Amino acid sequence: MDRVLVLNGLTCGQALATAQGLGLERLDAQLLLLHALGKPDTDRAWLLAHDTDSLAAATWQHFHALSQRRASGEPLAYLTEGKEFFGLPLHVDARVLVPRPDTETLVEWALDRLARSGMPPAPQVLDLGTGSGAIALALKKTAPGLDMTAVDASEQALAVARSNAARHGLAVSFIEGSWFDKVGGHFHLIVSNPPYVAQADPHLAALRHEPLQALSAGPDGLDDIRQIITQSPSHLHPQGWLLLEHGYDQAAEVCNLLRQHGFTEVQSRADLAGVLRCSGGCWQGLGGAGIKTAG
Ligand code: GLN
Numbered sequence: 001m002d003r004v005l006v007l008n009g010l011t012c013g014q015a016l017a018t019a020q021g022l023g024l025e026r027l028d029a030q031l032l033l034l035h036a037l038g039k040p041d042t043d044r045a046w047l048l049a050h051d052t053d054s055l056a057a058a059t060w061q062h063f064h065a066l067s068q069r070r071a072s073g074e075p076l077a078y079l080t081e082g083k084e085f086f087g088l089p090l091h092v093d094a095r096v097l098v099p100r101p102d103t104e105t106l107v108e109w110a111l112d113r114l115a116r117s118g119m120p121p122a123p124q125v126l127d128l129g130t131g132s133g134a135i136a137l138a139l140k141k142t143a144p145g146l147d148m149t150a151v152d153a154s155e156q157a158l159a160v161a162r163s164n165a166a167r168h169g170l171a172v173s174f175i176e177g178s179w180f181d182k183v184g185g186h187f188h189l190i191v192s193n194p195p196y197v198a199q200a201d202p203h204l205a206a207l208r209h210e211p212l213q214a215l216s217a218g219p220d221g222l223d224d225i226r227q228i229i230t231q232s233p234s235h236l237h238p239q240g241w242l243l244l245e246h247g248y249d250q251a252a253e254v255c256n257l258l259r260q261h262g263f264t265e266v267q268s269r270a271d272l273a274g275v276l277r278c279s280g281g282c283w284q285g286l287g288g289a290g291i292k293t294a295g
Helices: 003-008 012-021 027-038 044-049 057-073 076-082 101-116 134-142 155-168 202-207 223-235 252-260
Strands: 084-085 089-092 123-127 147-152 175-178 185-194 238-247 264-270 277-282
Touching: 012 027, 012 057, 012 175, 012 223, 027 044, 027 057, 044 252, 044 277, 057 076, 084 134, 089 134, 101 185, 101 238, 101 264, 123 134, 123 202, 123 264, 134 155, 155 175, 185 223, 223 238, 223 252, 252 264
Parallel strands: 123 147, 123 185, 147 175, 185 238
Antiparallel strands: 084 089, 238 277, 264 277
């Protein structure tokens, strides 16, 4: 029998079952099938209502190829080329890390800081290692008055971030450079979700489809965080804050580093899973209280 004719006969329900047979979660299979059908991911009810509809051969083939890629570990967001972060739909692909819900903790903390008295009407905010632009765009969308700058060392990541900014009509200044190398001036708030996974961490194997330079940072995962903490004081206004995302077991060490470099009010915040996921502190300015080293 002709193979294409057989494939042509598959129903939505059978296609989903085939994908689950490859090891996919039912939800992932549904979202990929909606993507192959050109339907929004809010249309899962449509799939239920059309369980016995036959798929066109081209749709089935597209869906099956996506399912195989998902089964081999590619993030769903790369296959559907989209991820919602802080309510903002973003384009993502293999040029950038997929934004994680954990990182919304950092955005919420940054917004809390920006809502405090003492902030000027247009606070200067810097996002280091912006990737898809998730943090910078979520902040600018929620607090349009911000003077938002976002940096990334990857030209390819910046192309993604710029297109996400354009898609949402958000004015962010983008700079290509490593951490502070190309950054001038001072900021009221610096935020970053830098790479922080130790280079020998076995979890990296499961993340092999995402850019390694956005994930891994030296033997203890803290190489980039150390650099950011060391260099931030010369880019913060007095009373400015530095807020960092870090690994599940790095809060104590990041807080130590912040104190060693003269930050005060050093504290951590937990993500939705209750893990201390972000740490930060206030830079009083040179001559301020609590400075142990200006280095
Ligand atoms: N939270 C990510 C993970 O462990 C890592 C992100 C990062 O290194 N900034 O999957």
